[in-house]
Amino acid sequence: MPTEIGSPDAAAALETRHLSRRAGERVLVSDVSMQVSAGEILAIVGPSGAGKSSFLRLLNRLDEPTSGTVLLNSRDFRSIAPRELRRRIGMSMQTAYLFPGTVAANIAFGPRQRGEILSCAQVDSLLERVGLPGFAARDVSNLSGGEAQRVALARTLANEPEVLLLDEPTSALDETSVRGIEDLILTIVRERQMTCVIVTHNRAQAIRLADKTMVMEAGRSVTIGPTSEVLRVG
Amino acid sequence: MLAELQNSIGNDVLMGLAQAVGAIALCAAVVALCGWQSVHVEREAAVSMVRGLVQMVLVGAVLALLLSGSLPIGSLILLMMTIAAAFTAARRLKGMSGALPLCFWSIGGGAGTIIAVMLVTRSLQPDISILVPVGSMIIANAMNACAQAIERFRAEILAHVGQIEAGLSLGAEPSITVATYLQSGVYASLLPRLDMMKSLGLVWIPGVMAGMVVSGANPVYAAIYQFIVVAMILAASGITGLVAVVLMRAQVFSAAAQLTLRPTETQRTG
Ligand SMILES: Nc1ncnc2c1ncn2[C@@H]1O[C@H](COP(=O)(O)OP(=O)(O)O)[C@@H](O)[C@H]1O
Ligand SMILES: [Mg+2]
Numbered sequence: 001m002p003t004e005i006g007s008p009d010a011a012a013a014l015e016t017r018h019l020s021r022r023a024g025e026r027v028l029v030s031d032v033s034m035q036v037s038a039g040e041i042l043a044i045v046g047p048s049g050a051g052k053s054s055f056l057r058l059l060n061r062l063d064e065p066t067s068g069t070v071l072l073n074s075r076d077f078r079s080i081a082p083r084e085l086r087r088r089i090g091m092s093m094q095t096a097y098l099f100p101g102t103v104a105a106n107i108a109f110g111p112r113q114r115g116e117i118l119s120c121a122q123v124d125s126l127l128e129r130v131g132l133p134g135f136a137a138r139d140v141s142n143l144s145g146g147e148a149q150r151v152a153l154a155r156t157l158a159n160e161p162e163v164l165l166l167d168e169p170t171s172a173l174d175e176t177s178v179r180g181i182e183d184l185i186l187t188i189v190r191e192r193q194m195t196c197v198i199v200t201h202n203r204a205q206a207i208r209l210a211d212k213t214m215v216m217e218a219g220r221s222v223t224i225g226p227t228s229e230v231l232r233v234g
Numbered sequence: 235m236l237a238e239l240q241n242s243i244g245n246d247v248l249m250g251l252a253q254a255v256g257a258i259a260l261c262a263a264v265v266a267l268c269g270w271q272s273v274h275v276e277r278e279a280a281v282s283m284v285r286g287l288v289q290m291v292l293v294g295a296v297l298a299l300l301l302s303g304s305l306p307i308g309s310l311i312l313l314m315m316t317i318a319a320a321f322t323a324a325r326r327l328k329g330m331s332g333a334l335p336l337c338f339w340s341i342g343g344g345a346g347t348i349i350a351v352m353l354v355t356r357s358l359q360p361d362i363s364i365l366v367p368v369g370s371m372i373i374a375n376a377m378n379a380c381a382q383a384i385e386r387f388r389a390e391i392l393a394h395v396g397q398i399e400a401g402l403s404l405g406a407e408p409s410i411t412v413a414t415y416l417q418s419g420v421y422a423s424l425l426p427r428l429d430m431m432k433s434l435g436l437v438w439i440p441g442v443m444a445g446m447v448v449s450g451a452n453p454v455y456a457a458i459y460q461f462i463v464v465a466m467i468l469a470a471s472g473i474t475g476l477v478a479v480v481l482m483r484a485q486v487f488s489a490a491a492q493l494t495l496r497p498t499e500t501q502r503t504g
Contacts, residue, residue: 060403062492082491087405097396110404152400159404 011074013038013195014059014089014163018068020219021058028054030219031068036212038162041189041196043210043227045203051219052199053094056165059197060091072163087114090161094168094199096148103127103143103151104136110159118158126154129188131180145172150181157188164189166198170205182209203231258283297363305353305360312349312369316342319377326381330388336481337380344474345369345376348466357462367441368463372470379423379471383478387412387419391486392497399493408487416479423475427468434464 012035021029029051036042044052057063059070061082070077077085087110098106107126108118120136127135130150143151149172156164166185170178186209189196200206206213206227213231214224223230265279320338327333349369352358358368391398391412401411409416435457446456486495 061490062399062403064488064490064492078490083405083407086403091403093396093400093403095396097400099397099401109401109406113404113406113410155404 012036012071013040013073014197015071015074016059016068017071019055019058019065019070020067021054021063022066027219029058029065032214032216032219032221033068034214034221034224036163036195036197038195039189039193040212041185041198041210043206043213044197044199044216045201045206045213045231046216046222048201050216052216053167054219055216056091056167056197056199059163059165060086060089062091083113087159088161089163089165090156090159091165092149092153092156092167092169094171096145096152098140098143098148098151098155101140102136103132103138103140106140106151107136107155107158109155122158126158127151129157129184130154131177131184146174146177149173150177153181153184160192161194163195163197166196168199168201171201178205185209207231254287258287304362305365308360308362308365308369311362311366312345312373315370315373316345319373319380323377323381323384327384327388330384330485332485333384336384336478336485337377340380340383340474340478340481341373341376343477344379344470344472345373347473348372348470352466357459357466367445371463372467375427375467376470376474379427379474380478382426383419383423383475384482386422387415387479387482388495390415390418391493391495395493395496402491402493408491408493409483412483412486416483419479419482420472420475423478424468424472427464427471431464431468434461 015033015035017033019029019032020027032055034042044055046052054063058065061070061077072080072085072089080088090110099109104120104123107123111118123136124133127133130153132147132150132154135147135151140148140151149169153166153169164185169185170181173181182205185196185198188194198206198209200209210227212225213227215222215230261279261283265276268275317338319341320334323337323341324333327337349358349365349372352368353360353365358365394415398411402408446459447453486493488494
Protein backbone atom coordinates (compact mmCIF):
# COMPACT_ATOMS: atom_id res chain seq x y z
CA MET A 1 0.00 0.00 0.00
CA PRO A 2 2.69 2.58 0.82
CA THR A 3 4.38 2.21 -2.58
CA GLU A 4 2.53 3.94 -5.39
CA ILE A 5 5.47 5.09 -7.45
CA GLY A 6 8.57 3.03 -8.32
CA SER A 7 9.20 -0.67 -8.02
CA PRO A 8 6.94 -2.42 -5.51
CA ASP A 9 9.77 -4.46 -3.93
CA ALA A 10 11.86 -1.39 -2.92
CA ALA A 11 9.98 0.14 0.05
CA ALA A 12 10.80 3.83 0.27
CA ALA A 13 12.95 4.89 3.21
CA LEU A 14 11.73 8.44 2.77
CA GLU A 15 8.54 9.46 1.06
CA THR A 16 6.46 12.63 0.78
CA ARG A 17 2.78 12.69 -0.14
CA HIS A 18 1.27 15.86 -1.55
CA LEU A 19 3.56 17.84 0.72
CA SER A 20 2.70 21.58 0.74
CA ARG A 21 3.50 24.65 2.75
CA ARG A 22 2.13 28.13 2.49
CA ALA A 23 3.38 31.13 4.48
CA GLY A 24 0.53 33.62 4.51
CA GLU A 25 -0.45 34.14 0.87
CA ARG A 26 2.83 32.74 -0.42
CA VAL A 27 3.10 29.17 -1.66
CA LEU A 28 6.55 27.85 -0.75
CA VAL A 29 6.07 24.14 -1.47
CA SER A 30 3.15 22.83 -3.47
CA ASP A 31 1.92 19.25 -3.66
CA VAL A 32 5.29 17.47 -3.82
CA SER A 33 5.19 13.65 -3.82
CA MET A 34 8.42 11.68 -4.03
CA GLN A 35 10.15 8.53 -2.80
CA VAL A 36 13.76 7.69 -2.05
CA SER A 37 14.98 4.21 -1.08
CA ALA A 38 17.76 3.32 1.34
CA GLY A 39 21.15 3.65 -0.33
CA GLU A 40 19.74 6.03 -2.94
CA ILE A 41 20.65 9.64 -3.63
CA LEU A 42 18.01 12.09 -4.87
CA ALA A 43 19.14 15.43 -6.28
CA ILE A 44 16.83 18.44 -6.24
CA VAL A 45 17.63 21.04 -8.88
CA GLY A 46 15.83 24.18 -9.92
CA PRO A 47 16.19 27.94 -10.07
CA SER A 48 16.86 29.92 -6.93
CA GLY A 49 13.64 30.69 -5.07
CA ALA A 50 12.02 27.47 -6.38
CA GLY A 51 11.38 26.20 -2.84
CA LYS A 52 14.22 23.65 -2.59
CA SER A 53 15.38 24.80 0.86
CA SER A 54 11.77 25.14 2.03
CA PHE A 55 11.17 21.52 0.96
CA LEU A 56 14.20 20.24 2.92
CA ARG A 57 13.09 22.15 6.03
CA LEU A 58 9.75 20.33 5.88
CA LEU A 59 11.51 16.93 5.75
CA ASN A 60 13.44 17.84 8.93
CA ARG A 61 10.20 19.24 10.39
CA LEU A 62 11.75 22.64 11.08
CA ASP A 63 8.56 23.95 9.46
CA GLU A 64 5.13 22.38 9.63
CA PRO A 65 3.48 21.30 6.36
CA THR A 66 0.16 23.03 5.71
CA SER A 67 -1.00 19.83 4.00
CA GLY A 68 0.38 16.45 2.98
CA THR A 69 2.87 14.43 4.95
CA VAL A 70 6.27 12.76 5.16
CA LEU A 71 6.83 9.05 5.76
CA LEU A 72 10.02 7.67 7.28
CA ASN A 73 10.20 3.92 6.65
CA SER A 74 6.45 4.04 5.90
CA ARG A 75 5.71 5.71 9.23
CA ASP A 76 4.05 9.14 9.36
CA PHE A 77 6.66 11.56 10.65
CA ARG A 78 4.18 13.17 13.03
CA SER A 79 4.11 9.93 15.01
CA ILE A 80 7.85 10.25 15.70
CA ALA A 81 9.00 12.67 18.44
CA PRO A 82 10.50 15.73 16.68
CA ARG A 83 13.87 15.40 18.40
CA GLU A 84 14.21 11.76 17.44
CA LEU A 85 13.01 12.48 13.91
CA ARG A 86 15.64 15.19 13.48
CA ARG A 87 18.37 12.89 14.76
CA ARG A 88 17.31 10.23 12.23
CA ILE A 89 16.81 12.71 9.37
CA GLY A 90 19.97 14.81 9.60
CA MET A 91 20.21 18.10 7.78
CA SER A 92 23.09 20.29 6.75
CA MET A 93 21.78 23.75 5.94
CA GLN A 94 22.73 26.05 3.09
CA THR A 95 24.61 28.29 5.56
CA ALA A 96 26.78 26.53 8.15
CA TYR A 97 25.56 28.35 11.32
CA LEU A 98 28.19 26.89 13.65
CA PHE A 99 27.90 27.39 17.40
CA PRO A 100 30.51 29.69 18.97
CA GLY A 101 33.39 27.65 20.39
CA THR A 102 35.66 24.96 19.05
CA VAL A 103 35.19 22.75 16.02
CA ALA A 104 35.22 19.69 18.32
CA ALA A 105 32.38 21.08 20.47
CA ASN A 106 30.31 21.64 17.32
CA ILE A 107 30.84 18.08 16.15
CA ALA A 108 30.06 16.60 19.57
CA PHE A 109 26.86 18.69 19.92
CA GLY A 110 24.35 16.25 18.41
CA PRO A 111 25.39 13.12 20.35
CA ARG A 112 25.68 15.18 23.55
CA GLN A 113 21.96 16.01 23.30
CA ARG A 114 21.29 12.33 23.95
CA GLY A 115 23.90 12.08 26.70
CA GLU A 116 26.53 10.47 24.46
CA ILE A 117 30.08 11.79 24.62
CA LEU A 118 32.10 11.56 21.40
CA SER A 119 35.71 10.55 21.99
CA CYS A 120 38.52 12.70 20.61
CA ALA A 121 39.34 9.87 18.22
CA GLN A 122 35.77 9.87 16.87
CA VAL A 123 35.86 13.66 16.39
CA ASP A 124 39.23 13.41 14.63
CA SER A 125 38.05 10.68 12.31
CA LEU A 126 34.94 12.67 11.32
CA LEU A 127 37.13 15.69 10.63
CA GLU A 128 39.47 13.58 8.54
CA ARG A 129 36.57 12.35 6.45
CA VAL A 130 35.50 15.90 5.57
CA GLY A 131 39.09 16.82 4.74
CA LEU A 132 39.87 18.86 7.85
CA PRO A 133 42.41 16.77 9.79
CA GLY A 134 43.72 18.42 12.97
CA PHE A 135 40.94 21.04 13.10
CA ALA A 136 39.38 19.81 16.37
CA ALA A 137 40.78 22.51 18.66
CA ARG A 138 40.27 25.40 16.21
CA ASP A 139 37.85 28.17 17.10
CA VAL A 140 35.00 28.35 14.59
CA SER A 141 35.39 32.11 14.22
CA ASN A 142 38.67 31.54 12.33
CA LEU A 143 37.26 29.20 9.68
CA SER A 144 36.78 30.01 6.01
CA GLY A 145 33.32 29.59 4.47
CA GLY A 146 34.29 26.27 2.89
CA GLU A 147 35.79 24.95 6.14
CA ALA A 148 32.69 25.95 8.09
CA GLN A 149 30.49 24.15 5.55
CA ARG A 150 32.53 20.97 5.99
CA VAL A 151 32.42 21.22 9.80
CA ALA A 152 28.63 21.52 9.51
CA LEU A 153 28.55 18.35 7.41
CA ALA A 154 30.72 16.48 9.95
CA ARG A 155 28.44 17.75 12.74
CA THR A 156 25.42 16.28 10.96
CA LEU A 157 27.20 12.97 10.28
CA ALA A 158 28.17 12.70 13.98
CA ASN A 159 24.48 12.00 14.71
CA GLU A 160 24.63 8.93 12.43
CA PRO A 161 21.36 9.77 10.68
CA GLU A 162 19.46 7.29 8.47
CA VAL A 163 18.54 10.06 6.04
CA LEU A 164 20.94 12.83 5.07
CA LEU A 165 19.54 16.15 3.79
CA LEU A 166 22.16 18.37 2.19
CA ASP A 167 21.34 21.92 1.09
CA GLU A 168 23.96 22.98 -1.47
CA PRO A 169 26.74 21.38 0.60
CA THR A 170 29.55 22.37 -1.75
CA SER A 171 28.44 25.92 -2.66
CA ALA A 172 31.31 27.52 -0.69
CA LEU A 173 34.01 25.05 -1.73
CA ASP A 174 36.71 25.17 -4.39
CA GLU A 175 36.75 22.56 -7.18
CA THR A 176 39.18 20.11 -5.49
CA SER A 177 37.30 20.15 -2.15
CA VAL A 178 34.03 19.67 -4.04
CA ARG A 179 35.27 16.36 -5.45
CA GLY A 180 36.44 15.30 -1.97
CA ILE A 181 33.02 15.98 -0.43
CA GLU A 182 31.23 14.26 -3.32
CA ASP A 183 33.39 11.15 -2.80
CA LEU A 184 32.60 11.28 0.92
CA ILE A 185 28.85 11.49 0.27
CA LEU A 186 28.98 8.54 -2.17
CA THR A 187 31.08 6.46 0.25
CA ILE A 188 28.98 7.16 3.34
CA VAL A 189 25.68 6.57 1.58
CA ARG A 190 27.00 3.25 0.29
CA GLU A 191 28.58 1.99 3.50
CA ARG A 192 25.75 3.02 5.82
CA GLN A 193 22.93 2.29 3.33
CA MET A 194 21.85 5.86 3.96
CA THR A 195 19.15 7.75 2.11
CA CYS A 196 20.31 11.09 0.79
CA VAL A 197 18.53 14.16 -0.59
CA ILE A 198 20.88 16.78 -1.96
CA VAL A 199 19.94 20.22 -3.23
CA THR A 200 22.33 21.50 -5.87
CA HIS A 201 22.35 24.18 -8.51
CA ASN A 202 25.08 22.27 -10.30
CA ARG A 203 23.70 19.84 -12.93
CA ALA A 204 27.08 18.16 -13.31
CA GLN A 205 27.08 17.43 -9.59
CA ALA A 206 23.60 15.94 -9.79
CA ILE A 207 24.78 13.73 -12.65
CA ARG A 208 27.88 12.62 -10.70
CA LEU A 209 26.00 11.81 -7.49
CA ALA A 210 22.33 11.19 -7.90
CA ASP A 211 20.39 8.08 -8.85
CA LYS A 212 17.22 10.16 -9.15
CA THR A 213 16.66 13.85 -9.81
CA MET A 214 13.69 16.07 -9.07
CA VAL A 215 13.31 19.42 -10.81
CA MET A 216 11.49 22.08 -8.77
CA GLU A 217 9.93 25.27 -10.04
CA ALA A 218 7.71 27.68 -8.12
CA GLY A 219 7.31 25.23 -5.25
CA ARG A 220 6.24 22.34 -7.49
CA SER A 221 7.96 19.16 -8.52
CA VAL A 222 8.01 19.52 -12.29
CA THR A 223 9.83 16.29 -13.11
CA ILE A 224 11.13 13.39 -11.08
CA GLY A 225 12.90 10.28 -12.36
CA PRO A 226 16.26 8.66 -13.02
CA THR A 227 18.92 11.37 -13.31
CA SER A 228 20.02 10.17 -16.74
CA GLU A 229 16.50 10.72 -18.09
CA VAL A 230 15.61 13.91 -16.22
CA LEU A 231 18.85 15.72 -17.05
CA ARG A 232 19.20 13.99 -20.47
CA VAL A 233 22.78 12.95 -20.08
CA GLY A 234 24.18 12.52 -23.56
CA MET B 235 -12.59 58.79 57.37
CA LEU B 236 -14.47 62.08 57.04
CA ALA B 237 -13.08 63.29 60.32
CA GLU B 238 -9.58 62.75 59.02
CA LEU B 239 -10.37 64.56 55.80
CA GLN B 240 -11.65 67.50 57.83
CA ASN B 241 -8.56 67.35 60.00
CA SER B 242 -6.28 67.57 57.03
CA ILE B 243 -8.18 70.57 55.66
CA GLY B 244 -6.83 72.54 58.57
CA ASN B 245 -4.29 75.29 58.83
CA ASP B 246 -1.80 73.23 56.84
CA VAL B 247 -4.00 73.26 53.76
CA LEU B 248 -4.68 76.99 53.98
CA MET B 249 -0.98 77.61 54.44
CA GLY B 250 -0.24 75.37 51.44
CA LEU B 251 -2.75 77.16 49.25
CA ALA B 252 -1.21 80.53 50.20
CA GLN B 253 2.20 79.20 49.25
CA ALA B 254 0.80 77.86 45.97
CA VAL B 255 -0.56 81.33 45.18
CA GLY B 256 2.93 82.72 45.78
CA ALA B 257 4.42 80.09 43.46
CA ILE B 258 1.87 80.87 40.77
CA ALA B 259 2.60 84.60 41.12
CA LEU B 260 6.32 83.97 40.63
CA CYS B 261 5.61 81.81 37.56
CA ALA B 262 3.29 84.49 36.20
CA ALA B 263 6.09 87.03 36.58
CA VAL B 264 8.46 84.76 34.62
CA VAL B 265 5.80 84.28 31.94
CA ALA B 266 5.39 88.05 31.73
CA LEU B 267 9.14 88.41 31.40
CA CYS B 268 9.05 85.92 28.54
CA GLY B 269 6.25 87.90 26.91
CA TRP B 270 8.41 91.02 27.05
CA GLN B 271 10.88 89.15 24.80
CA SER B 272 7.99 88.01 22.55
CA VAL B 273 8.05 84.44 23.92
CA HIS B 274 4.34 83.84 24.44
CA VAL B 275 3.55 80.93 26.76
CA GLU B 276 0.80 82.61 28.80
CA ARG B 277 -2.02 80.33 27.74
CA GLU B 278 -0.04 77.11 28.06
CA ALA B 279 1.44 78.15 31.37
CA ALA B 280 -1.96 79.00 32.81
CA VAL B 281 -3.54 75.75 31.63
CA SER B 282 -0.70 73.57 32.88
CA MET B 283 -0.55 75.31 36.25
CA VAL B 284 -4.26 74.95 36.86
CA ARG B 285 -4.12 71.29 35.79
CA GLY B 286 -1.11 70.61 37.98
CA LEU B 287 -2.68 72.21 41.04
CA VAL B 288 -6.01 70.44 40.61
CA GLN B 289 -4.32 67.07 40.05
CA MET B 290 -2.14 67.41 43.11
CA VAL B 291 -5.02 68.53 45.32
CA LEU B 292 -6.95 65.45 44.14
CA VAL B 293 -4.00 63.13 44.82
CA GLY B 294 -3.66 64.67 48.27
CA ALA B 295 -7.35 64.20 48.97
CA VAL B 296 -7.25 60.57 47.82
CA LEU B 297 -4.17 59.92 49.97
CA ALA B 298 -5.86 61.58 52.93
CA LEU B 299 -8.81 59.22 52.46
CA LEU B 300 -6.59 56.22 52.03
CA LEU B 301 -4.43 56.95 55.06
CA SER B 302 -7.24 55.46 57.07
CA GLY B 303 -7.47 52.47 54.69
CA SER B 304 -6.25 48.97 55.28
CA LEU B 305 -4.20 46.20 53.65
CA PRO B 306 -6.98 45.06 51.24
CA ILE B 307 -7.32 48.57 49.81
CA GLY B 308 -3.54 48.89 49.49
CA SER B 309 -3.34 45.52 47.76
CA LEU B 310 -6.11 46.54 45.39
CA ILE B 311 -4.24 49.72 44.45
CA LEU B 312 -1.06 47.70 43.85
CA LEU B 313 -3.02 45.24 41.70
CA MET B 314 -4.33 48.09 39.56
CA MET B 315 -0.79 49.42 39.26
CA THR B 316 0.41 45.98 38.19
CA ILE B 317 -2.25 45.83 35.48
CA ALA B 318 -1.30 49.31 34.28
CA ALA B 319 2.37 48.28 34.32
CA ALA B 320 1.56 45.15 32.29
CA PHE B 321 -0.20 47.29 29.67
CA THR B 322 2.77 49.66 29.50
CA ALA B 323 5.34 46.86 29.19
CA ALA B 324 3.20 45.00 26.64
CA ARG B 325 2.94 48.13 24.49
CA ARG B 326 6.71 48.16 24.22
CA LEU B 327 6.53 44.60 22.85
CA LYS B 328 3.97 45.30 20.16
CA GLY B 329 3.72 42.69 17.47
CA MET B 330 4.13 39.86 19.93
CA SER B 331 1.04 37.80 20.56
CA GLY B 332 0.17 37.09 24.19
CA ALA B 333 2.39 39.91 25.44
CA LEU B 334 -0.17 41.26 27.92
CA PRO B 335 -0.73 38.13 30.03
CA LEU B 336 2.97 37.39 29.84
CA CYS B 337 3.83 40.84 31.23
CA PHE B 338 1.11 40.64 33.86
CA TRP B 339 2.27 37.30 35.24
CA SER B 340 5.93 38.21 35.27
CA ILE B 341 5.48 41.67 36.83
CA GLY B 342 2.87 40.35 39.26
CA GLY B 343 5.02 37.30 40.07
CA GLY B 344 8.16 39.32 40.75
CA ALA B 345 6.67 42.33 42.53
CA GLY B 346 3.95 40.31 44.29
CA THR B 347 6.36 37.75 45.73
CA ILE B 348 8.72 40.40 47.05
CA ILE B 349 5.99 42.64 48.48
CA ALA B 350 4.44 39.60 50.20
CA VAL B 351 7.82 38.61 51.66
CA MET B 352 8.37 42.17 52.90
CA LEU B 353 4.93 42.24 54.52
CA VAL B 354 5.43 38.86 56.20
CA THR B 355 8.87 39.82 57.53
CA ARG B 356 7.49 43.19 58.65
CA SER B 357 10.05 45.13 56.62
CA LEU B 358 7.02 46.75 54.98
CA GLN B 359 4.11 48.10 57.05
CA PRO B 360 0.62 47.14 55.85
CA ASP B 361 -0.09 50.86 56.08
CA ILE B 362 -1.16 52.45 52.81
CA SER B 363 1.06 55.49 53.22
CA ILE B 364 4.12 53.19 53.07
CA LEU B 365 2.80 50.16 51.20
CA VAL B 366 1.68 52.10 48.14
CA PRO B 367 4.78 54.24 47.50
CA VAL B 368 7.24 51.40 48.20
CA GLY B 369 5.09 48.89 46.34
CA SER B 370 4.79 51.18 43.34
CA MET B 371 8.57 51.59 43.19
CA ILE B 372 8.95 47.82 43.11
CA ILE B 373 6.23 47.43 40.46
CA ALA B 374 7.67 50.19 38.27
CA ASN B 375 11.09 48.55 38.34
CA ALA B 376 9.60 45.12 37.68
CA MET B 377 7.81 46.64 34.68
CA ASN B 378 11.07 47.91 33.21
CA ALA B 379 12.81 44.63 34.00
CA CYS B 380 10.05 42.74 32.19
CA ALA B 381 10.27 44.84 29.04
CA GLN B 382 14.08 44.83 29.06
CA ALA B 383 14.31 41.06 29.51
CA ILE B 384 11.86 40.32 26.72
CA GLU B 385 13.22 42.90 24.30
CA ARG B 386 16.73 41.53 24.70
CA PHE B 387 15.61 37.89 24.52
CA ARG B 388 13.62 38.55 21.36
CA ALA B 389 16.43 40.52 19.73
CA GLU B 390 18.93 37.74 20.50
CA ILE B 391 16.62 35.08 19.08
CA LEU B 392 16.02 37.06 15.89
CA ALA B 393 19.76 37.60 15.51
CA HIS B 394 20.49 33.87 15.92
CA VAL B 395 17.67 32.09 14.09
CA GLY B 396 20.24 30.10 12.09
CA GLN B 397 22.09 28.76 15.14
CA ILE B 398 18.86 27.96 16.95
CA GLU B 399 17.50 25.99 13.99
CA ALA B 400 20.87 24.29 13.51
CA GLY B 401 20.60 23.12 17.12
CA LEU B 402 17.01 21.95 16.63
CA SER B 403 17.92 20.12 13.42
CA LEU B 404 20.59 18.21 15.37
CA GLY B 405 17.95 16.99 17.83
CA ALA B 406 18.46 19.50 20.65
CA GLU B 407 15.77 20.37 23.18
CA PRO B 408 14.37 23.84 22.29
CA SER B 409 15.36 25.21 25.72
CA ILE B 410 19.02 24.23 25.07
CA THR B 411 19.10 26.11 21.76
CA VAL B 412 18.10 29.43 23.36
CA ALA B 413 19.79 29.02 26.77
CA THR B 414 22.48 31.68 26.24
CA TYR B 415 19.95 34.16 24.81
CA LEU B 416 17.65 33.59 27.79
CA GLN B 417 20.56 34.37 30.10
CA SER B 418 21.28 37.60 28.18
CA GLY B 419 17.64 38.58 28.65
CA VAL B 420 17.72 38.10 32.41
CA TYR B 421 21.06 39.85 32.63
CA ALA B 422 19.74 42.83 30.63
CA SER B 423 16.86 43.14 33.09
CA LEU B 424 19.16 43.05 36.13
CA LEU B 425 21.92 45.36 34.92
CA PRO B 426 20.14 48.72 35.47
CA ARG B 427 19.11 47.61 38.97
CA LEU B 428 22.66 46.48 39.78
CA ASP B 429 23.94 49.90 38.68
CA MET B 430 21.29 51.50 40.86
CA MET B 431 22.56 49.49 43.82
CA LYS B 432 26.16 50.53 43.14
CA SER B 433 25.31 54.22 42.90
CA LEU B 434 23.15 54.14 46.04
CA GLY B 435 24.18 57.00 48.31
CA LEU B 436 26.91 58.20 45.94
CA VAL B 437 25.05 59.79 43.10
CA TRP B 438 21.55 59.01 44.23
CA ILE B 439 19.60 59.33 47.47
CA PRO B 440 16.19 57.88 46.74
CA GLY B 441 12.89 59.41 47.70
CA VAL B 442 11.84 56.98 50.42
CA MET B 443 14.86 57.85 52.53
CA ALA B 444 14.53 61.58 51.93
CA GLY B 445 10.88 61.35 52.94
CA MET B 446 11.64 59.39 56.11
CA VAL B 447 14.38 61.80 57.21
CA VAL B 448 12.14 64.79 56.53
CA SER B 449 9.38 63.20 58.60
CA GLY B 450 11.73 62.70 61.52
CA ALA B 451 13.06 59.13 61.28
CA ASN B 452 16.57 58.27 62.43
CA PRO B 453 18.77 59.00 59.36
CA VAL B 454 20.84 55.81 59.85
CA TYR B 455 17.71 53.67 60.03
CA ALA B 456 16.27 55.51 57.02
CA ALA B 457 19.46 54.81 55.07
CA ILE B 458 19.43 51.11 55.93
CA TYR B 459 15.75 50.90 55.08
CA GLN B 460 16.45 52.50 51.72
CA PHE B 461 19.11 49.88 51.05
CA ILE B 462 16.56 47.18 51.86
CA VAL B 463 14.08 48.69 49.41
CA VAL B 464 16.65 48.80 46.61
CA ALA B 465 17.70 45.21 47.38
CA MET B 466 14.05 44.14 47.17
CA ILE B 467 13.70 46.02 43.86
CA LEU B 468 16.68 44.04 42.58
CA ALA B 469 15.15 40.76 43.76
CA ALA B 470 11.74 41.58 42.26
CA SER B 471 13.36 42.52 38.94
CA GLY B 472 15.29 39.26 38.90
CA ILE B 473 12.17 37.17 39.45
CA THR B 474 10.24 39.22 36.88
CA GLY B 475 13.00 38.90 34.27
CA LEU B 476 13.23 35.15 34.80
CA VAL B 477 9.49 34.54 34.67
CA ALA B 478 9.20 36.74 31.58
CA VAL B 479 11.86 34.94 29.52
CA VAL B 480 10.71 31.48 30.61
CA LEU B 481 7.11 32.30 29.62
CA MET B 482 8.34 33.79 26.37
CA ARG B 483 10.48 30.74 25.61
CA ALA B 484 7.35 28.61 25.77
CA GLN B 485 5.71 30.93 23.23
CA VAL B 486 8.45 31.04 20.60
CA PHE B 487 8.43 27.29 19.97
CA SER B 488 5.55 25.26 18.56
CA ALA B 489 4.44 21.95 20.04
CA ALA B 490 6.61 20.22 17.42
CA ALA B 491 9.72 22.12 18.62
CA GLN B 492 9.76 24.54 15.69
CA LEU B 493 10.96 28.09 16.14
CA THR B 494 7.93 30.24 15.31
CA LEU B 495 9.49 33.67 15.89
CA ARG B 496 11.06 34.81 12.61
CA PRO B 497 12.30 38.22 11.52
CA THR B 498 9.89 38.33 8.56
CA GLU B 499 6.91 37.32 10.64
CA THR B 500 7.48 39.96 13.34
CA GLN B 501 8.05 42.56 10.66
CA ARG B 502 4.75 41.64 9.10
CA THR B 503 2.72 41.83 12.30
CA GLY B 504 4.79 44.51 14.03
N1 LIG C 1 9.02 32.04 6.00
C1 LIG C 1 8.87 32.52 4.77
N2 LIG C 1 7.88 33.41 4.51
C2 LIG C 1 7.70 33.91 3.27
N3 LIG C 1 8.47 33.60 2.23
C3 LIG C 1 9.47 32.73 2.39
C4 LIG C 1 9.74 32.15 3.68
N4 LIG C 1 10.80 31.32 3.54
C5 LIG C 1 11.19 31.38 2.24
N5 LIG C 1 10.40 32.23 1.55
C6 LIG C 1 10.45 32.52 0.11
O1 LIG C 1 10.09 31.32 -0.56
C7 LIG C 1 10.80 31.17 -1.76
C8 LIG C 1 11.50 29.84 -1.79
O2 LIG C 1 12.63 29.92 -0.99
P1 LIG C 1 13.70 28.75 -0.87
O3 LIG C 1 13.00 27.53 -0.42
O4 LIG C 1 14.81 29.24 -0.02
O5 LIG C 1 14.18 28.58 -2.38
P2 LIG C 1 15.48 27.87 -2.95
O6 LIG C 1 16.16 27.14 -1.85
O7 LIG C 1 14.96 26.97 -4.03
O8 LIG C 1 16.35 28.95 -3.53
C9 LIG C 1 11.75 32.34 -1.83
O9 LIG C 1 11.17 33.29 -2.71
C10 LIG C 1 11.81 32.86 -0.43
O10 LIG C 1 12.05 34.25 -0.41
MG1 LIG D 1 18.00 27.37 -1.03
